[in-house]
Amino acid sequence: MKIKELFKDKKTVIRVILFVAAIVIAATMFSRALLGLSRNKEGYQAITATPVEDALVYANGFTFNYYFSGSSGEIKEKIKEVTAAYSNALCRAYKQLDADEEYNGYNNIATLNRIACSNPASAGVIEGEPVKVSDELFAILKDAYYRTLTEEHYNMFAGDLYGYISSILVLNEPQEFDPAINADTADRLERLKELVSHNEYFNLEFLSDTEHTVRFSVNKEYFDRLAELEIEPAPLNIGILKDAYMAETVRTVMEQGGYTDGYLTTQSGLTLALSKQSGLNFCIYGVKDENVAILDTVPSESSAVYCAFKAFGFGNEAMYYAFAIGDDMYYRCPYFSLKTGYDNGKYLTLYSFRDITTNDIHPCADAVMRTLNLWCDESGSDPLSTWDGYKTYYVTRDDMGTVIKK
Numbered sequence: 001m002k003i004k005e006l007f008k009d010k011k012t013v014i015r016v017i018l019f020v021a022a023i024v025i026a027a028t029m030f031s032r033a034l035l036g037l038s039r040n041k042e043g044y045q046a047i048t049a050t051p052v053e054d055a056l057v058y059a060n061g062f063t064f065n066y067y068f069s070g071s072s073g074e075i076k077e078k079i080k081e082v083t084a085a086y087s088n089a090l091c092r093a094y095k096q097l098d099a100d101e102e103y104n105g106y107n108n109i110a111t112l113n114r115i116a117c118s119n120p121a122s123a124g125v126i127e128g129e130p131v132k133v134s135d136e137l138f139a140i141l142k143d144a145y146y147r148t149l150t151e152e153h154y155n156m157f158a159g160d161l162y163g164y165i166s167s168i169l170v171l172n173e174p175q176e177f178d179p180a181i182n183a184d185t186a187d188r189l190e191r192l193k194e195l196v197s198h199n200e201y202f203n204l205e206f207l208s209d210t211e212h213t214v215r216f217s218v219n220k221e222y223f224d225r226l227a228e229l230e231i232e233p234a235p236l237n238i239g240i241l242k243d244a245y246m247a248e249t250v251r252t253v254m255e256q257g258g259y260t261d262g263y264l265t266t267q268s269g270l271t272l273a274l275s276k277q278s279g280l281n282f283c284i285y286g287v288k289d290e291n292v293a294i295l296d297t298v299p300s301e302s303s304a305v306y307c308a309f310k311a312f313g314f315g316n317e318a319m320y321y322a323f324a325i326g327d328d329m330y331y332r333c334p335y336f337s338l339k340t341g342y343d344n345g346k347y348l349t350l351y352s353f354r355d356i357t358t359n360d361i362h363p364c365a366d367a368v369m370r371t372l373n374l375w376c377d378e379s380g381s382d383p384l385s386t387w388d389g390y391k392t393y394y395v396t397r398d399d400m401g402t403v404i405k406k
Contacts, residue, residue: 066262159237244364
């Protein structure tokens with residue numbers, strides 16, 4: 001069957017997307033392998049994060065490219081310096097934001113979850129102990145808490161809902177458990193959405209700005225209702241903003257160390273260019289002639305942040321799947337509203353792009369939240385009007401070959 005014929009059947013659209021994307025990924029990896037032959041020569045080098053025994057996957061999904069110049073010996077030493085700074089910053093951020101595992105020498109989000117969830121048999125509010133965290137984590141928790149109070153589709157206390165949806169996305173055969181098909185999944189999802197919508201069940205206190213002390217507490221009713229679903233509690237979770245905060249931590253460390261000519265990319269869709277980086281071209285993907293294709297590029301000559309959401313995965317990329325019921329296509333991906341559990345069904349790809357300066361404290365988190373608001377908005381209004389300074393590009397699921405610019 002020809003590709004053109006395949007696209008006449010909606011059920012096979014996503015398969016073609018994944019097949020073509022797999023070829024693109026393979027070609028990219030091959031070109032990177034060739035570039036590796038020129039180590040210690042002037043130009044961009046992909047920095048390989050140093051392995052860490054107690055956090056083997058801390059660098060998964062992150063790529064850091066840095067521009068080196070000078071003699072071969074100078075470049076060799078600079079690569080060591082940049083690798084050490086990048087690895088240390090990324091690993092520290094990963095460990096502090098981990099909601100499930102604790103690490104020696106760190107009080108992290110998992111620590112706050114463990115303390116708050118340690119005595120669910122008590123009555124009333126399970127008041128956690130005060131916990132001293134790093135200045136980095138303290139600032140991140142404050143920012144995420146503010147966004148929880150002010151953003152419609154984000155909730156740092158919805159870790160158990162986030163975990164449940166993610167556990168379906170990573171399955172080898174997720175469609176069987178999709179809420180559009182599986183009534184039990186749909187019921188559990190509805191109950192979890194309603195449960196985490198009660199912000200009064202959770203209390204995150206910032207006890208000392210100087211000592212960076214916080215306390216996380218959870219109401220017993222939350223534990224009782226969650227137990228009915230046979231889910232182990234871990235309500236505190238940075239969720240979709242985790243990669244953003246990790247990237248910002250790396251940016252701060254690299255800039256402070258004078259390493260300013262490079263860019264960081266994440267598999268989740270972020271690109272963050274450091275202050276001396278220029279000459280990048282950001283790609284806008286869609287479908288052209290029944291193939292995944294770059295429909296447009298966005299040039300950047302300065303430090304910038306670029307956030308990309310897509311409804312489909314590349315190759316066998318986890319957290320994505322699609323299926324059809326009758327004439328209706330369903331796309332499942334990591335970008336969803338913690339209010340509804342879904343996106344708005346409009347976009348195939350969606351991009352937010354903005355030039356930034358070192359004065360921008362949370363450029364990645366801001367870009368992710370902006371893109372998430374657009375991705376999930378069902379109001380019919382124009383949410384773009386409240387976000388100044390961004391360029392917006394998108395491709396809809398109804399017209400996969402056309403880029404719309406705002």
